[in-house]
Amino acid sequence: MEEAKSDLTFEEVDRTILKTLEPPTIAWYILLLTTGSALLIGAFSWRSQIINGIGLSGKNHPISWAVYITDFVFWVGIAHSGTLISAVLFLFRAKWRVPIYRLSEAMTVFAVATAGLFPLIHLGRPWNFYWLLPYPNQRYLWVNFRSPLLWDVFAVSTYLTISVLFFIIGLIPDIAAARDRSTGFRKFLYSVTSVGWRGSDNQWRHYMAAYAFFAAFATPLVLSVHSVVSWDFAMSIVPGWHTTIFPPYFVAGAIFSGLAMVITIGIPTRKIFGLEKILTLWHFEKMAQLIMFTSGIVTLAYATEFFIAWYSQNPFEMSQFYYRAFGELKWFFWGMVFCNCVAPLVLWIRPLRTHLPTLFVLSIFINIGMWLERFNIIVQSLAHEYMPAAWGTYYFTWTELGITLGSFGWFFTLFCVFIKFFPSVSLTEVKETLEMPRRHAEEH
């Protein structure tokens, strides 16, 4: 499908997008109530876990990491495509990113904010979380820079900082536009957050430079953050974790899952706020194509893992991968294969690629599949390590499911609030794609 020649005017763009900021409807409140309840369930689950002990989660010996680290990797992965869409595609001047980049950027920030909670939730003694930070203290206690977990601390905090800054900078002109149309508290809020934006040429020049700078800054993070996350596993000697393909495998998986999440969020947002003209099928098709591509990469990665396990003839690796496919947790594995490798094949059929209900359902499948992928990597590897006597299996608990639900609650609550307060599609960049409104020459 060719890029549709838009007949939108600047005026229409402003009206359509800023309409999302109008006083909320009952539907919005119901949505907020739902997500807020999920958040509360998570908060109470965490509370009782802190009081009683991390034993309320299903983790055991030998499976010391499970649902929380799965959630962590899942949310970090979700974050990735946001940065990819906003920064990388910006640098490559891929125009199709324009209407979705704000959404995906917000998704990045909120997903990192969600992911960042999980290392804390997962600690045995979360009240001592600050010991993971290298801060000067009179006890001469320092952190261990050899530990991938510490790299994680830096990677995730850097990522959060950069994506928040990038996000805020991108918002400035749009907030200014909103400021000019609002009154009361919102006027005040937008006045403060638009930091005196007047739209002067000078400001635009600085803005564009800063935006490009942060885009360039954020781009390597797309590769590095999830590579570092994958090192949590790859740097260990656990069969099933200790492999060099993890960084590209994880990055591809992250983009795969992130795009799916953009679709999951984008389709309802488009419908609810009537953004059909801005967020067109063409955009969704582009995303679907990228999903086809990344699905291929993860499928190849899965196959490679099995191939290498056999090719190396390493008894521990062979045993591990046999266990993944045929052990007591095999349905998690086959579920993952279905969601990530088989289901996306429908995208090869073009009419389905642009059929929004199909895309929506598929995106949910991919979200589930990618969660399962991380679960398989983490739990199945730990369940079946070197000492057969210490092999184990996994049982879920309500607490960890509650906290996982809570993480979705937290993420979507942030999203709900964001949508009502800030333009969820970039006014500026949408306008950039339109023809400049100018007076006709003959009028002079």
Added chain:
Amino acid sequence: MQEKTKFSRREFLKVLGATTSAAAVGCSQELPEKMAGYVSPPNEVIPGIAVWYAGSCGECSAGCGVLVRTREGRAVKLEGNPHHPVNRGGLCALGQASIQAHYDPDRIREPLKRELKASFVPTEWKSSIEAVAAAVKDCPPDKEILFISEPLSGSAVALVEELKKAAPRLTHVEYELLSRDAIDLAATAVYGNGVTTHFDFSKADVIASFGADFLESWISPVEFSRQWAERRKPDSAGGMSYYVHFEPRLSLTAANADRFVKTNAGSELFYLAALLRAVSGMRSASGAVTSALGSLDLSDANLKKLGVSMSVVNDVAKRLVSAGTSLVVAGGSSLSGDEGVTAATLALLINETLGNVGKSVVLRESSKRAASGHAALAEIAQAVATDSRKLAVIITTGANPVFTSPAGSPIRAMYSKAGLVVAISTHIDETTQFATVVLPRSTSFESWSDAEPAPGVWNLNQPSMQPIYATQGLGDTILAILLQMGKTYGTQDAPVRSFHDFMRAQWKTRTGANGNFEAQWLKYVERGGSWDKPVTTSVARSATGNVALPAPKPRVDGELKFLAFATLVGDSRGANRAWLQELPDPIANAVWGSWVEMSPKTAAHYNVKTGDIVQTRTANGAVGAPVIVSKYVADNVLAVPIGQGHEAYGRYAQGVGANPIAILDPTTTSGGLSFVSTVAADGGVRRVSSSERLVQTFGSDTQEKRGIIRTVGLSTLAHAAAGHHVADAHLAESAFEDHGKSSHGAASSGHGEEKHAAKHHDPMALGPQPEPPQMYKQMNHPMYRWGMTIDLAACTGCSACVVACSAENNVPIVGKDLVSRGREMWWIRVERYFDGPEEAPVEGFLPMFCQHCANAPCEPVCPVFATYHNEEGLNTMVYNRCVGTRYCSNNCSYKVRRFNWFHYKWPEPLTWQLNPDVTVREVGIMEKCSFCNHRIIEAKNNAKNEGREVRDGEIATACSATCPTKAITFGNLLDHDSEVYKLSQNARAYKVLDQYINTQPAVSYLARVRNDQKTTGA
């Protein structure tokens, strides 16, 4: 461990003061209301320094010597007494756990009484003793007094004699579930009155055991384990022994055999008889043999029907006859019930024929003075039931006959028919529940006692701390009754007021020392007894000419037998000790409950699988337990472990498992209870729904050829030693045939093979390995590199180390539910894999704990340096620094790190047992074996004070100290003269996984050796 422990420093000091002042006050059994500090502490107490008291273990009749470690007036740990002739420093799991019985929160805390069916109410010692003394004294002439006790020994026997004198109508019965009555009766049958037999496994070149679980619970397991292990190494003096075991199921003892012969239940007797016939055919048979075999049908047809394999019998007979000294023992299910005496007699006659008596079979003078055994008690109970005898008083102590007798037995009813039922007991168990007067009994930690486990060996047990509650030792209670009855003992100047006085008088008389007795006595107390006087342990007797054995009961074809078997935890008394409940059974790996073992064929017949709950019915009732399907159980047997299924006794015992004794056959006429019963033909095994479930701790029964436990054949080793450089010989290959290389092993290794070995890295190679090239700078250990070796040839899997480690290191107990979710906390996991050949299915037992790797995977991944490598080679764990990321546990290849998922608590007074030298860990942190770092520090401090380095052998970890077979050696690997270094360079040494992942563990295992030598012919 539900209660919240708040033990502040202040409270600690308070209790410290309280216990010390209690000690200072003397015999007062009440804690004073006022707390006082150490104004003038007792001489021997220095806060922070342990005080040791010698004593003896009272858990079974073996009579091991122990040393009790006390801190600030509290016993905290038991060690075996290294000088004691019975155990030589070893102590079993049951013995280690006796300290938990001492601090058991469910102990009776004061005398109790009750009227009829009312509940117990607290009362006074004085009135209780008065009531009992009056009842004993005023026993009407038509009634009797029954005194049931555990087998007594030492001065307690003399005291009971006094009691009998004072109360002529008193009958004393010694009652023990796992009794040795059949063995005593067999000795009488063969040698006449007054003798019994004891065994020395270290003398035997060939051992044949018929169900005798001498490494677990039979007679004197620690002693026998040590003797057995002495001859289980290829370099043992006198050569390695050959051991064959006959049993219907694979017990821990059977798993240690070179050959396990799975017999049909009930065929052991015929195996013994066939063996006796075969052996006496090769040696000259005595008249006794001929007469003994007379009553048995040993026709080929009958033997075949019973499943007795003559080829096995002939092979074993050949080995026995060609051996210099051998030993045949019978025990367990083959020695139960009416036929037990027959079996024991046959075993003894085989030994007699082979000339083992006086060598591996020691004849001892029998000190039996009381009737004993289940049959004796059941006979009285039967008489009571028919009113031919009437009981005025029953006094029960140290035994739980109501629990340990079949439901159909008249024993339970007997308790309801007596006038006064007195229990001198530590717990409200099933028998004590019948009592009207309960006199709380002190543990051996709180009272004086002595014992004579072997002729010339006298144990002296002193109290190592003040009684926790208002309790009294057994001796003191009996003496108080006697004194109350108006008896006086001792002289005018030295009246006997306590059992201590009584015992001293006994010892004075016996030792004959007069002038210097005080000094002598102190020496005895200090050493824990006297055993240096040479006593002829062997009585010369010749066999009587004629031994007539009763004809055995006819065997019915195709009958399914119900078999109750003893496990490591002995009879029922271990059931209320959380350590023993949570200790995985070494074979079944089940915890907190019972199970039913059955063969795959039986399981298929009843359509059940492992984990199903089945109800098993015999003529006497039914028990329900989860199924474990095992190839190593005879097809005609359902086997259920003894000791569980308590209805009373305490919080850890009640409602756990099922009691198989309840449904056994109650009709025994001689010796002990019959452990075999017949399963009802119709509806004998039925699947039921139940909340009961099977919890096993093991991940896999196979090690997938990873070389974790390695076994070498003795013939392979012998060949290697004869002409080949052992380090290059692929010793393990015969055990790991499909490892991708030749399976010829050392047998075919020549010079060409050496090159081959150098070129290809063989992960299964044994012996010292060349250091592989390393990429990074290696750890530097300037002074010490602590290391350990474990000789798997000696490790029996007895799990004593597991309990000792927990006692030493405050390892919490988590309960069945958490174990089922993989959260058990044991620092040591005894691994067993069924990878061996058919005739010896268990590859071996391997205690796995932190390997203190020089290249530890856990260390680099900790983000906060909570675990790191110190310069003494210890992989240390800084509990305070741990934030609980658990990454170390994920990356630990050995999976030996344990995480505190919750804040585990100990109910009072189990907290008193906690070792003050070791931190009690809080929720959310990782823990693991520390190589008993606190003991290392103590030894280093001592060495520093004396200006020297730590000597080899100076440090014993909790596990190495308690090991009955001394399989564990600890020391400094940098000291090339140290025992541990030498063992680590042994040709059998290997490090688990090291050859795969270069972890460089500090722990070396010495491959297990299986005596696979074929019969040489006789």
